[in-house]
Amino acid sequence: xxxxxxxxxxRVNLTTGEIKRFPTxxxxxxxxxxxxxxxxxxxxxxxxxxxxxxxxxxxxxxNVGIMSGCYIPSGSKTEFGSISPLTNGHxxxxxxxxxxxxxxxxxxxMLIFTGISPKPxxxxxxxxxxxxxxxxxxxxxxxxxxxxxxxxDLGEDFEIATIGPAGxxxxxxxxxxxxxxxxxxxxxxxxxxxxxxxxAIAVRGNRSILVHDLEALKKQVAEIxxxxxxxxxxxxxxxxxxxFFIRWSNDNAVLPAYNFKTTYYEDVGKIDGDQLxxxxxxxxxxxFGCWMNCGKYTKAVxxxxxxxxxxxxxYETAATCGSNLGMKDINHVAYINWMMDNLxxxxxxxxxxxxxxxxxxxxxxxxxEDLEGYTLKWGSLDDVEHFLDMVVxxxxxxEWFAGGSKRAAEKIGxxxxxxxxxxxxxxxxxxxxxxxPGMLLSYMTAxxxxxxxxxxTITVDMAEGRESVEGRAKxxxxxxxxxxxxxxxxxxxxxWGELDISPEEIVESLNHITGWGITVDEALRTSEMIWxxxxxHYLERNRDxxxxxxxxxxxxxxEKIPSGPGKGKGVTKEQVEKMLDEYYEARGWDENGNPTRxxxxxxxxxxxxxxxxxxGFLGKPIPGGVPPIRGEKYKPKAF
Amino acid sequence: xxxxxxxxxxxxxxxxxxxxxxxxxxEINPKKAALRIExxxxxxxxxxxxxCTQCGKCAEVCPEDAIYQNEVGGYIVDKEKCTxxxxxxxxxxxxxxxxxxxxxxxxxxxxxxxxxxxxxxxxLVEWERKPTAKETEARNE
Amino acid sequence: xVIYLKAGSKLRERLKPDIDYYTRRIETEEGKxxxxxxxDIGINPALVAFVYTSGKVKGLHYIPSDGQxxxxxxxxxxx
Numbered sequence: 001x002x003x004x005x006x007x008x009x010x011r012v013n014l015t016t017g018e019i020k021r022f023p024t025x026x027x028x029x030x031x032x033x034x035x036x037x038x039x040x041x042x043x044x045x046x047x048x049x050x051x052x053x054x055x056x057x058x059x060x061x062x063n064v065g066i067m068s069g070c071y072i073p074s075g076s077k078t079e080f081g082s083i084s085p086l087t088n089g090h091x092x093x094x095x096x097x098x099x100x101x102x103x104x105x106x107x108x109x110m111l112i113f114t115g116i117s118p119k120p121x122x123x124x125x126x127x128x129x130x131x132x133x134x135x136x137x138x139x140x141x142x143x144x145x146x147x148x149x150x151x152x153d154l155g156e157d158f159e160i161a162t163i164g165p166a167g168x169x170x171x172x173x174x175x176x177x178x179x180x181x182x183x184x185x186x187x188x189x190x191x192x193x194x195x196x197x198x199x200a201i202a203v204r205g206n207r208s209i210l211v212h213d214l215e216a217l218k219k220q221v222a223e224i225x226x227x228x229x230x231x232x233x234x235x236x237x238x239x240x241x242x243x244f245f246i247r248w249s250n251d252n253a254v255l256p257a258y259n260f261k262t263t264y265y266e267d268v269g270k271i272d273g274d275q276l277x278x279x280x281x282x283x284x285x286x287x288f289g290c291w292m293n294c295g296k297y298t299k300a301v302x303x304x305x306x307x308x309x310x311x312x313x314x315y316e317t318a319a320t321c322g323s324n325l326g327m328k329d330i331n332h333v334a335y336i337n338w339m340m341d342n343l344x345x346x347x348x349x350x351x352x353x354x355x356x357x358x359x360x361x362x363x364x365x366x367x368x369e370d371l372e373g374y375t376l377k378w379g380s381l382d383d384v385e386h387f388l389d390m391v392v393x394x395x396x397x398x399e400w401f402a403g404g405s406k407r408a409a410e411k412i413g414x415x416x417x418x419x420x421x422x423x424x425x426x427x428x429x430x431x432x433x434x435x436x437p438g439m440l441l442s443y444m445t446a447x448x449x450x451x452x453x454x455x456x457t458i459t460v461d462m463a464e465g466r467e468s469v470e471g472r473a474k475x476x477x478x479x480x481x482x483x484x485x486x487x488x489x490x491x492x493x494x495x496w497g498e499l500d501i502s503p504e505e506i507v508e509s510l511n512h513i514t515g516w517g518i519t520v521d522e523a524l525r526t527s528e529m530i531w532x533x534x535x536x537h538y539l540e541r542n543r544d545x546x547x548x549x550x551x552x553x554x555x556x557x558x559e560k561i562p563s564g565p566g567k568g569k570g571v572t573k574e575q576v577e578k579m580l581d582e583y584y585e586a587r588g589w590d591e592n593g594n595p596t597r598x599x600x601x602x603x604x605x606x607x608x609x610x611x612x613x614x615x616g617f618l619g620k621p622i623p624g625g626v627p628p629i630r631g632e633k634y635k636p637k638a639f
Numbered sequence: 640x641x642x643x644x645x646x647x648x649x650x651x652x653x654x655x656x657x658x659x660x661x662x663x664x665x666e667i668n669p670k671k672a673a674l675r676i677e678x679x680x681x682x683x684x685x686x687x688x689x690x691c692t693q694c695g696k697c698a699e700v701c702p703e704d705a706i707y708q709n710e711v712g713g714y715i716v717d718k719e720k721c722t723x724x725x726x727x728x729x730x731x732x733x734x735x736x737x738x739x740x741x742x743x744x745x746x747x748x749x750x751x752x753x754x755x756x757x758x759x760x761x762x763l764v765e766w767e768r769k770p771t772a773k774e775t776e777a778r779n780e
Numbered sequence: 781x782v783i784y785l786k787a788g789s790k791l792r793e794r795l796k797p798d799i800d801y802y803t804r805r806i807e808t809e810e811g812k813x814x815x816x817x818x819x820d821i822g823i824n825p826a827l828v829a830f831v832y833t834s835g836k837v838k839g840l841h842y843i844p845s846d847g848q849x850x851x852x853x854x855x856x857x858x859x
Contacts, residue, residue, distance in 0.1 A: 071657045071667050098653070105668065148681055156678070180680045206739060208666035218661055225757055232786035232802050232851040236832040238760065242856045244837060248829035249855075274837060282684040284760070286652035291759035293650035297684045309681040315856060459790075459855060462826050498856065500788050 002210045004070045004513040005029065006104040010130060012123065014196050015056060015115030019130050024109040030516065033523070035065035036092045036487040037530045038110070039081030043090055044537050044608070053085035053188075054170065054195040055116075062103070062111040062201065065490025069101030069209055069288065071221060072509045073501060074492035076101060076287035078161075078178075084187035085195075086172045086349070086404055087424045087449045089538035091187030094487050096287035096295075097179035099203065102159040106205025113196055120168075122200035124154070127207065135199040140165060142342035143177035144310075150202055158202045164344020166392045167194030171402040173349035173427070177341055181297065181311020182287070185346030187426065187448050212515035220509060225291065228499045234292060237498060238284060241294035242315035244273030249319065249431070253566025254439070254458055256432045257323040258378060259355035260421045260555060263432045264564020265323035275330035276313065285311060287492065294494065300334035302381065310338040313347075316452075319430025320351030325358065326378030336384055343392045348451075349404060352427030353391070354384055356405040356420050365412050370397045418554035424449035424538075433552070434561055435569040436461040438472040441579045444550045445476065447534040453493070455479035460634065469575045473582035477631035481527040488527065528630060529603045532587075532595050536608040539594060539617045546593025546617075550580060588626030590619035599626045640711055642690050642755055643766035649686040651678055655754035655763060662753045663746075671739050673748035688762055689733045691748035697727035697736060706747070713750030721745055781810050781846035783817070791854045794823050803849075814850065815840040829855040 001007050003026070011020045032038045039061050051057035061081040068075050078100030084091025103111070106125050120135040138146045143164035150160050160178065167174035167190035174190030175183040184190075193199075211217055228234055236244075249255035250268040257265040269275075276298065285295035300308050313321065313333050321340070322333040340347040360366045361376040368375055372395070374386045390398030400411040405420035405427055421428045426449025433440030438457030443450035455476050464472065482503060486493040489510060495501045503520045511517050539546055560570040584591060588599030596619035600609040612618040653676060656669035664671050677687045691714075698706040698714050705720035706727065721744035728736045728745065736747045755765040786802045787795040797804045808817050815825045818840070831838050832851040844850055 069667065071654075071661060105670065144681060180684075206668070206670035208660070208664070208668035208671070208741075210666060214661065214665055214667075222756070225759065229759060230802075231788045232832075233788045233853055234759075235835075236830075236837065236851065236853050239835075240837065244853075245829050245856050247839070252826050283647075283686065284650045285686075286650035288653055289657060290652050291654060291757070293652065293760065295650075297680075299684075309684050459827055462824065494856070498789060498854075500792070 001026070002212050003515060004066050004209060004211050006064070006107045006109050006207070006209060008107050009110040009112065010108055011112045011114065012132070013115050014113055014117040014121070014132070014198065017117075017132055019132070029066065029109070031526075032530065033066065033485075033488040033526050034109070035063050035077070035079040035094070035490045036081070036484055037526060039063055039079060039092050040090055040530045040533050040537070042112070043081060043083060044533055047083055049540050051083065053083045053088065053192065056114070058083045058192060058195075060113040060189075060192050060196055060198070063490070064100040064103050064109050065488065066514060067510060068490035069104040070211055070513050071217060071289060072491060072513070073221070073224060073495045074287055074290035074292070075490070076289055077487070077490040077492060078103070078184070079487055079490055080176060080184045080189040082189060082192040083541070084448065085191045086188040086426050087538075088541055089424065089447070090534040091189065091448055092487065093176075093184040093186040093189045094490065095176065095178055095182045095184040096290070096492060097159070097182035098288045099159045099161050099178050099201070100490060101288045102203050102205055104205075104209050105207050106203050107207050111201070113198060116195065117197040120197045120199050122150070122202060123198065125201070125203040125205070127205050138199050139168060143344045144180055144342045146200060147177065147180060150200060154202055155204065158204045160200055160202045162200040162344075163190040163193045164342055166344040167191055168199070169392060169394055169402070170194060171345060171392060171394070172404050172407070173346045173353065174344050175346040177344060180309070181285075181295070181341060183341065183346065185348060186451055188346075190344050211513045213512045217509060217512040220505070220512060224501060224505070228291070228501075231499050233498055237292050237294060240273050240277060241296050243276045243296065243313065243318055245315050246272045246318050246322070250323070251565065252458075252462070253435050253561060253564055253569065254431045255319055255323055256421075256428070256430060258326055259324060259359040259419060260428070260432055261359070261419075262563045263435070263561050263566045267328045268323065270328050271318055271322040271330050271333050276318075276334070279330055280334050282309070290492065292494070292499065298334055300331050300338055302331050302335050305335065308335065308338040310334060310341055313337040316430045317347040317351065320348045321354070324351055324355045324430070325384065327381070328379050332381045335381060339385065339388055343388060345388070345392070348429050349427040350388070352421055353401050353405050353408065354387060356408065357387060357401055359419055360412060360416055365414050365416055366397060372396065418558070421553055421555065422450055423552055424549055426450050431456075431458060432561075434556055434559075434571060435466050435566045437466070437469045437571050437575060437579060438464075438476055440552060440556055440571060440576070441472060441476050441583060442479070444552050444580070445480070445583055447531060447538065450552075453487070454484055456483070466569070469571070469579045473579055474586045474632040475634045476583060477586045478634050480531060481524045481631050484530065485523055485527045488530065524631070525603070529605060532600060532603055532605055533608055535595055536600070536605070536612055540611060540615060543615060543617070546589065547580065550593055552576070586627065587630055588622065590622060592619065594619035596620070596622055596626060598622070599630070602626070640750070640752075641766045641768050642752070643764045644688055644690060645762050645764065646687045647685075648760040649676060649688045649762035650760055651676055651686040654757045654759075655688070658753045658757045662751060663749075670737075671741075671746060673737070673746050674735050674754060689735050690754070690763065691733060691735050693748070693750065694732065696730045696732060697747065700726045700730040702726060709750075711750060714747070715749050716745055716747045718744045782807055783844045783847070784849040785852060786849065787852040787854075789854050791823070791827065791852055795852070810846070811843060813841045813843055814838075817844075827854060828852045
């Protein structure tokens, strides 16, 4: 195949151990663009609506997309998908590194796992040799330790993805780890892997990827390399990665501190990027084919503990496990990052859950007795270490928190749900949306719960006005179309944002690889199809009107920011409702947030409209009809 | 002309491996590259690129005389003469000559310098060695 | 005195470079911070995360000296 695809899809029935090979369905990839798109369609088609995310009917998909491994700016991503145990809806998460490209070099575009293995196994792939191998030896050990061991046992040239004890034990926010520090963290993909008793995937291959027009691609990439080498932001990026934005976040009142109580962290200087580079950096580390190496491979040195190696903490982890926990030493943040990595927990959700527990402890909702004699105080590494141990082994109240902050709040009661900082069960990323209304709307409406990667609007909010909400919904819709496209193509988004690579250029590369000859607008339309499908899927599984699911926790709209540059600021309930109304209108959904037939038919999703209608959750027709273009291309006003 | 390796600069992105295969085989396949990157993780956490130094050991041991030196000092594999016996692979001190099941000859660096053009961290740089005083003297004579 | 500001991405459109694709020459007074200079030329300082000069990161309170070349770094658009 000369279209960037490797050609083979594997279906692995873990219950029976049967492995079947199929030619990759090119039409499916053409229509849904691979990655997140193909995952959304397969989950919609193949998982029964009443299937338990932990059950054998849930499927677990590894998809390498179209552009991964194809000599294109940071074509390195691997997309994982399954019904999320955290949100009970469509779940997908991706990571960089080298796994996806290696899967293609071994000849595979997609792995689909069904069933549940009777005993722990790992999938071994060496070109045509594909085997489920016994993983008894690796079960129970940390993600990073397991990767090290597997490399020793199989060979250094294997690319390996593993889960840790969190995933094995069914902690709902477990991640998949690869390359000693790259994680597919969100939506509990590691949890699903663990529930299927699949400890790891190890792959090696030496095949070639063929593309439609290699000469044109080579020429384009050479031009991009020469251009971006001169880009003024290249050098700071390579040197510091994302860790340096903590201070800016703090200065501009979006950095979560103390479980999102405030957006001002007085000790920001102790967890900022310069501390990381000065005290922890070992080497800069890049994903496959990426020449801006934002990965920072580091060590954490904490007295009385072994020196540990990890990648990060990057911005999100420094925020969610740093300021949000009140940590006052970059080495402590790095150590928590390492613990979460090795236990196999998503550091964003893990940080959010720990912060929530800390506030519960502060308020007396959980006690020293509950914590086996330990306290859980802001900034205490010992306390965090013990708490995480309780969570990962589901000891005592650890079991409550292993379900994420939403489920823990249901157990604890006492109004704690007001400060459980999550949407749809998934914890917020490292930005507070109270004084950045577009960001809050992004969290509320993201199809996998409160995650920043679908739409990130902090600078938009600053440019358009942080007090106002008018017009923000259309921008969020546009961003929710363009940003997930990168997850669909399995490439990194940072190039687009940071180094002036235009969407048109990326689509041009896509055309060189596939020969599809599509435009950016067509790609955006595909992204809108995917977005509507995941929404329908969510509604079909959770059977309530859409609006119910889209509200943020009370803290986000009832409490004002109490300190720092954002003191006294915060959106009102009316503003939040108004944004939601505008958002649904911009999407062509009804006032309850349910997709209408008109918009679904326009996106060729008639089948989804029929299914919604059957269960009574199809949106009511909108009197004025749906807008012809959903999501306005964002043209910054003041930026 | 030489390729200079600043090994601490390598970030393991493998662009050099990709361009090497693209340049010589019009395929994307890091396993068809005539250089390699060693990644030592988790401890100590370092990448180290290995490239051909054009030392000529491969040509010395080749039983078929299939490796010859070109005008810029690169040792080139004659694909017609090479029998893929692998003697050069054993002799290579950098371990950068390899075989691939698609090919009936060994893959060896031909000094094309493409890898240095894509490296964005200056781990691999094209470098003109300054002649020593003795060489300058010899040239002037 | 004169300083040279560099910017890429969306900040570049705002900076209106004149020397080359990324660089603008700016005449300013000695002792002013980057933040003040940005305000003078109509760029919202909140849209600049930090500045980068001679291989080092500096905050917006940095006071540049004559002839210095300074890169404006926009905030990361969320990984």
